[in-house]
Amino acid sequence: MLFRPTTETDQERIVEVIVDEPVGWIGADRYLGEMRQGMYRPEWTWIAEEDGQVWARALWWGQADSAHPIALDCLHVDPALPDRARVGAELLSAGLRAFADHGAPRLPLYNLTLPVGWRDNPTAAAAVGWRRQAAVAAGLTHEVERLRLEWTPDAGLPGTEGRLAFAPASDEEFLQLFRRIAVGSLDDETSRNIAVKGAEATARDEMDFYLGCPGRREWWRLAHTPDGQVVGLALPSATPYARNVGYLGVVPEFRGRGYVDDLLAEITRIHADTGAELITATTDRGNAPMAAALARAGYRTSEIRMICSAPVA
Structure with missing residues (x-):
């Protein structure tokens, strides 16, 4: 399996990906809109590819004027693969190595958005489980949960x-x-x-x-x-x-x-x-x-x- 950054010719296949697990993910409209603003970029978007098929994708995000990505917003591995954590870890590791080689002063974090009470939801807990394993295997071993709150x-x-x-x-x-x-x-x-x-x-x-x-x-x-x-x-x-x-x-x-x-x-x-x-x-x-x-x-x-x-x- 080939792990690589995307080019503009990959864009259609990238936005076709749909994540049906109860975790935060980036849909086509947001990805394309923020790519136009420079917050997603082809070189910050990585895929796992084999025989012309995209089996996994990782979307790193940064501010419009960022020289390097700040955070991983979305990690998805096709559920048809038997070991999603291993493929995810290899994809993350490839991307993180490339960012370090290009002078990133610190590795971007992984920002995984979850529903309130996710531990009581078996489907959500399973979605977190393999992603957490992938992050740890890629070297992102420090973990903290942050609450997002809203006032209206x-x-x-x-x-x-x-x-x-x-x-x-x-x-x-x-x-x-x-x-x-x-x-x-x-x-x-x-x-x-x-x-x-x-x-x-x-x-x-x-x-x-x-x-x-x-x-x-x-x-x-x-x-x-x-x-x-x-x-x-x-x-x-x-x-x-x-x-x-x-x-x-x-x-x-x-x-x-x-x-x-x-x-x-x-x-x-x-x-x-x-x-x-x-x-x-x-x-x-x-x-x-x-x-x-x-x-x-x-x-x-x-x-x-x-x-x-x-x-x-």
Whole structure:
């Protein structure tokens, strides 16, 4: 079986693939639409081929200006094959090796979208099982589940006690807060990044990421107590698909006092005041305080994402 990146001549066969398992997948309309924007590309789309037939496909995604793919969005292996995990692993390994050879600074993660309660659904659990085996065999051995949540206007605006004042600030002030908040974070990716490159570089990278998102810089706020002490920051943001909670955090000395509710309420209010009909948010399943805060603010879990990535060096 041949594992290779596609060319434009393969496009018709790529979009003919239909995934009938209860996991997230990329259909023809989205794939072609985002390919026109440069978020899917032929060289980031890999197939397993034999005798002219496509037996498997892997669709890696990146931002329109990305030099390298960021995430694997869809892995499919034809169910007629007896060992789907092995074929999937070989396909992923071939693609990941090629990206590394072309200078990717880090291997793209695998982002598998799942329904809520997937463990109680035998069909969904089986679909996850072989994909998880393939990811592990390809070297993506670190796994974390992230909740995707949504707020809509019918949930109402979360209440606030008016304990904090919110104001714009300079990039340097925000960078200082990113640095302070990163220490002791319960977010899996933040903790892993600190272990590899330290709090300073992690803070800079996180801030640069949000500066590059579709959200507006003018939405960003620092939060202060009435006597002027800085408590945290609230960064409403956006994805290419919806408004997003973005980033919020409380500095270590003010944690444990419920200020996360105030920050989340401010983000939600900013988005609602500018006409948002949908606000999305994500948090690790293991970050129980953040998940609870989102639930209190009226955000409801809509799906789960299992993220498989390479271990930190």
